Amino acid sequence: MTQPSSQDPTQLRSYRWFGPDDMRSFGHRSRIKGMGVDDIDYQNRPVVAILNTWSELNTCHSHFRDRADEVRRGILQSGGFPVEVPVMSLGEMLMKPTTMLYRNLLAMEVEEVLRCHPIDAAVLMGGCDKTVPAMLMGAISADIPSIFLPAGPMLKGRWKNETLGSGSDVWKYWDERVAGNLCDQDWKGIENCIARSAGTCMTMGTASTMAAVTEAMGMSLGGAACVPAVFADHHRLATRTGRRAVDLAWENLKPSDILTRESIENGLMASLAIGGSTNAIVHLIAIAGRLGIELTLEHFDELSRTTPVLGDIRPGGRFLMEDFYNAGGLPALLARLSDLLHTECRTVGGVTLGEQIAGAESIDDDVIRTRDNPVSPAGGTCLLKGNLAPNGCVIKSIAADPKLLTHRGPALVFDNYPEMKAQLHDPDLDVTADSVLILRNAGPLGAPGFPEWGMLPIPKKLLQAGVRDMVRLSDARMSGTSYGTCVLHIAPESAAGGPLALVETGDPIEIDVPNRRIHWDVSDEEIDRRRQSKQLGTLLPERGYGHLYAKHVTQADRGCDFDFLEGRSPGQEPGIH
Template sequence: MDVTRSPSFNGSILPFDPFPIDPPSPMNANPDRDPTQLRSHRWFGRDDLRSFGHRSRLKGMGFDDIDYRDRPVVAILNTWSELNTCHSHFRDRADEVRRGILQSGGFPVEVPVMSLGEMMMKPTTMLYRNLLAMEVEEVLRCHPIDAAVLMGGCDKTVPAMLMGAISADIPSLFLPAGAMLRARWKDQTLGSGSDAWKYWDQRLAGNLCDRDWNQVENCIAASAGTCMTMGTASTMACVAEAMGWTLPSAATIPAVMADHSRLAVATGRRAVDMAWEQLKPSQFFNSQSIDNGLTTSLAIGGSTNAIVHLIAIAGRLGETLTLDRFDELSRKTPVLGDLRPGGRFLMQDFFEAGGLPALLQRLRDLLNLDCPTVSGKTLGEQIEDAEVHDDEVIRTRENPVSPAGGVCLLRGNLAPSGCVIKSIAASEKLLHHRGRAVVFNDYPEMKKSIHDPELDVDENSVLILRSAGPLGAPGFPEWGMLPIPQKLLQAGVTDMVRMSDARMSGTSYGTCVLHIAPESAAGGPLALVETGDEIEINVPERTIHWHIDDEELARRRANQPGAAPEPARGYMKLYAKHVTQADQGCDFDFLAGRSPGEEPAIH
């Protein structure tokens, strides 16, 4: 069949065609495509009893020799689940990936892996990110897989799948779920997450009736896909693309558009080529790629969660990524994506404005353009023809959302190992603030008392939540956007300084200091703060300071309670024993680097 390249998207708004179709060749027509070099040949290609057993079981499933013989086995690692709203379209996308694999002469096999749906899992999917990473690594290593398409999107699925694939080091590329379509309520454009909190605050303040609240509930999630704001899901999708893990524009195509279906097919086709090329993560992904991801996260006004995930991803390379490196790049990277919650627009607007390649084109001097990608091109080649169609959504360098520092690192005696704040989502007047601490020992206490009319709090107070970190919660949940007390909402207060050893949803906003490390449950200073203490932040100076004298600090340390008992069994016991702190990526301490040793033995 003669298939020629199309010079355009035939009407698509993308300025170039990122999914070229190469004419498929008959099996073995290319002398470089030696089936005996495929990893799966060890399972299916030999004349021995074990291979006989493997082939016979395939035939027991209805496959014939022509389906798999001398073809790359391409796994579709699908995180679809009916309890993961972001991935509700993945059944269809898996079939489309399968179609692309077949078009290029591969043998597609769908392999379900754990689905991490942020909206339904408690206390947080972050508790299970490392479990999915372990599953991805082991699924890839133990099966006859020559290449893999990693299907994910909802927050923690992205870093988990990348972490597992890096460690397994088998040819892999990522297919993001895509964001849901923009939503409308009356004359308002809604952003999932961000507007949920905004309208909830209005309801608590008495400005929104039950009928309107119910209408917002009915329309704020307009389609399948991840949050349509620049939350963690879209941030990590953009980071993955910038680091070379996806085809061009993959991060910004909305979930239910036809272009996303075409992306899925093209991803399947490319996976077959990667199997033949044996293009492993170790051949295209490196520390310079990670810098590209960091820079991209800053330029799009991305989620603070990306910091933790990128540190963990770097650890799988055997690299040590520090908060200082993040802050170094933050000081010189302008925020060009005017995207909620730190800006005005949504992911669909970003896509229509030219998508991530267009934004990266405006950052060329800050990127490592020679980094290879899964497309077979360098990042520089991949974004060469990208164009911006809307300078309001993707700002120029002369008119940025912020000239630098969309996310900032703070250090001081309350956070010796550092903490972070998303400054572009904070109130400018609070970026240098000193106030009286109001301390909550844990989340249940905070939830019980935050709206108590007798709570001793005013708009200048600093709300503090502890026991919310990797160990304390456990799992490092998204509790960092502490609610504003109802009596202050009713008085017109819209923001306060809030601090915790928790994370914050990427769709959140406000002056929230996060990831305080070491966490309180690990003996960090946060465990000793008492209501009434004076706390000061100075974001321009990158400092956080707890005003306490040495004598009082020594007295409190002498009376500090001991560590909480470890869980008795199962995954929770493993987690508590081996998870690292926020500044170290919260990966398990025994998972740094790639999988040691040889390929699995075949008897």
């Protein structure tokens, strides 16, 4: 194969493995030929890795076996040599206690897989919640040309005459079942049709939020974030992504060339404007940290005050991802925010963000609101601080009951999830609609793994009385599909000795979202007394990944990355001897 003069095969990273006339390169070439590969297949061509998170235990990625073949087709079309490399699949629905426990493990695997192999560029195939930040974090640290292919949302669910959104409607109908308003047959009917196809949740959950953030940051092709998983458009997207990956290899366009403080801010504003998941905050802090960029909760809140919510998408709105795609998708929404964005930022598509969204048109102003008719003028997600959360906590205000955004009530404390589950529906539970439910030991260390327990269930006696929202506080996360007046990510967490560990049932708790305040109305003297009398902290697991995790994970306000992975990687290449 004759390459254009600008494409010098000796400058490819893989040339170090396959090009030289030495014994080691002979070994590399002979072993790859042992798999049936011929010289013409790989010599003088970019080696493009397809990092595939397909698994039969991950519904969101169940179509990835086919999509990998379509990516492969695109790589071959552009003269590259495709190699599929499986990496850990993080399926939120079936992994316990949470995929967040393993986000950093996948990030480490992606980094090391890219670093140690003869790879010139990579297509990162992910989608289900934690796979997106994990793969980006690993690619950033390896700093090898990479492009992200999102799994895409599943189709809208349908039950009787109801349009169903996964997650959000599960919570809603479960409350009705607990209240005694939904029979076994109807519950089974919803179970059979709420997840209608392959793909991620069709609400604006964490998966679609992070796909949108990735596109806004410039790490996927324009329009990639919300193509439904089973649409023909998604097949074509996979092939286009493969073709573009070959170009990235020749251009040596690395994540460090794309991702800057400004592109991170674009991702933040996109997350806010779509009414995105609170989990995006933790992941963006970790992604920025891998770039050596400090991103604080305060900066997030500053942008929150000035970024309107234009995406009318569940759980903070009315529509689903399929509707968002049909309305013009993320490019159309970003075009309406172009004056707020850093449009000069580069993208993996080879154009600036401004060029990528130029001419994007909104088809439906109900789904993608205009600037003069937003879902909310600002503040879809807010930072709170106070003596209960010295390092901050967050609340998704657009998914909460407006009447509860300023509230004072007595605490009802559960020490852990099993205790809450055992006691919550006790008819004798001393609880009212004014109570503030508190779950502790649910953070990065306490659970462990920072699970999505933050949307605490409402007690059965209150559901039967018609209550459908109340103030809930925890050091946990909640699913992006969740809703309600839930204060999350309290930092430092209780297991790390944070103030939440000292709260007792009956203590007055106050939240004031407009003024970004959370207050535990107990005297400093009483807090000191409790601290002296209570043993704080948690025991480290004795072995394995759990020990590594507990010893090195940071708190929510720092992104829950491992402390030894923060900052730019030195980018050391493996030696070849």
